[in-house]
Amino acid sequence: MNAVLKQQDQYASFGTRISDVPVNNHLGWLESEAIHIMREVVAEAKNPALLFSGGKDSIVMLILAEKAFRPDRFPFPLLHIDTEHNFPEVIAFRDERAAALGEKLIVRSVQDSINTGRVVLRREDESRNVHQTVTLLDSIREFEFDALFGGARRDEEKARAKERILSHRDEFGQWDPKNQRPELWDLYNARLHKGEHFRAFPISNWTELDVWQYIAREKLAVPSIYYAHERLVVDRRGLLAPITELTPPRAGETPVLRTVRFRTVGDITCTCPVLSDAATVEEILLETAVTRVTERGATRMDDQTSDASMELRKKAGYF
């Protein structure tokens, strides 16, 4: 099957009306739930941090933190695990946003972990995505964080559908999916032994469409690469791989210029754009409402190695 053609089919946005987008009155409930979770974790954790990458989910997390804690300062720093293989627009956005909020941003780099020998690459051009786990866990130890807020959602992936809102990590940072604490009502058990920590996911119950509806409602800025732009890509195993300095074309590949946008932004080496003309939030909403491909399925090479890629990474301590 011609994968690029198939991707063109994935959006039937022509002729779609805003009335075809499902109701969004539930956003108030989702927002209130997220604020409640953030306040519970801050009340019970000793030293939390909020993971902020500059991506759309973590942008939503920042406004929710403002809603939960302003006019106070955030009771936690922002933390980014930078592969240094990120899209420059996203990194610039990350720094601007942290500065505008006046909040502390801690950046820890996978490159530093490589330099100090904590991360050993098998190949020079290997994706650094999975190696973020080492840098992340080292940062948690360095700052003695006991709770990390993340913007993961249960609709993203089947292993995440099973994860608790307050998700326990043992002293090695590992997730044990078969032995999770039962989580009932809104009563979160935040108790830890020394060296353990929590990941807290306040937007667990949000979907990709909810995130865009909320971005539209709150008029939030997002990095430019979420909107349609022209970009050199190659068709690789059904995905459009971006051609950049870090990701040059392989032998026999001919890059083509396409109008694309990113549905997720992550490491350049494993994040792919989709064909799209959506240049505004409203157009993205229409597209998201009728898309026929999941967010990660359309964009992530790292999830396609096996049925259980995400589960395996999460067990090892990934986001």
Add this chain to the structure above:
Amino acid sequence: MSTVDTLRFTTAGSVDDGKSTLIGRLLYDTKSILEDQLLSIENTTARRGGKGVDLSLLTDGLTAEREQGITIDVAYRYFATLKRRFIIADTPGHEQYTRNMVTGASTADLSLILVDASKGLQTQSRRHAIIASLLGIAHVVVVVNKIDLVNYSQEVFDRIRRDFIAFARTLNFARVDFIPASALEGDMVVDRGERLNWYQGPTLLELLEATRAAESAAGDFRFPVQLVARSKFGAKSEFRGYMGRIESGRVSVGDRIAVLPSGLEATVLDIVTLDGSLKTASAPQSVTLLLDTQIDVSRGDLFAHVEDLPTVTNQITANLSWMSSQPLDASFAKPGRYLIKHTTQTVRVVLEGIDFRLDVNSLERETGVASFKLNDIGRVRLKTLRPLMVDAYVGKFGANRATGSFILIDDVTNQTVAAGMILGEVGND
């Protein structure tokens, strides 16, 4: 607890009664399954020697579940139609997983109970109904599935309906609906199909779209304090802000409230949000409240209107669902080991006594028991070190989930070992 345009429902069932296929059918026919998921399922179906799309594979999550063909844990699934948004808590139905059914039901507005038409009303469906009732779910939908296996027989459907009504008489449901369906063939789930013309009621999806979700703005005002903001709000620097979520009811500027457990009274001066001050706010909004007087308030306290107070007590009677593989034993009668988390406070708790264990298959009460083991449910009396501000879990406006529920935590292992639904103050329940 949801808003009216989100319906949260729970489903339980074993591998055999078609639960996974039913959810798969709901997602598939509402076009909530996307092409890459479908492709992956087609591949897996083919690898296992099947043909087409095995809808039950859609609900597989963890590697161990795929390997063993079972569901281990609660999975949350999301789909939307143009009318409404749905969150499904998909829980395994085996006997040993009562704890997962309780967990899934704790946040649900409605429960889907599956009955295999070819087998009739079985123990498992009864257990699911009893748990739904204990967890305060007022509305259940009984899906008589696999109706294709009995030639779409109305007599079979009517018999199961009669059996269920007879059994459920003693349970606290406000509404029970019955739908004949074949999830495998797609009859009466999203589409009507053509083989159930004797049935005039709505399809499952039509029913789910039309069901009223719990309205948490009803009921008395309850505001557990999560955090105290010490910053200055505007120019009123002498006031502190109290952060929390309105769990039920509504509050307006000028309302007279009591701070519990102290009982000190104050007037609401302002309702603060990032988007500006509000004159009035209702459940489930998260807000920051300012009061007109300086009183000592900390996390764990609760605000209520002076005329509608909850019960302040340190002795409660509750239905308890034991969730740990380590049994409840005599050590629970001694102070020190266990903590109760109720609203925003966590305090020491001891067991005063076990009234009975409930047989969740027959509703029979077994008295004289000294211990609960994993998946047991029963009635207990508890004494807490500090008073709790409680309402009965099942109240006049439906479930008071926030002030009627609690979890127990083992202080040694940090595990959540039990979940409880408060019946009332000891001697007053």
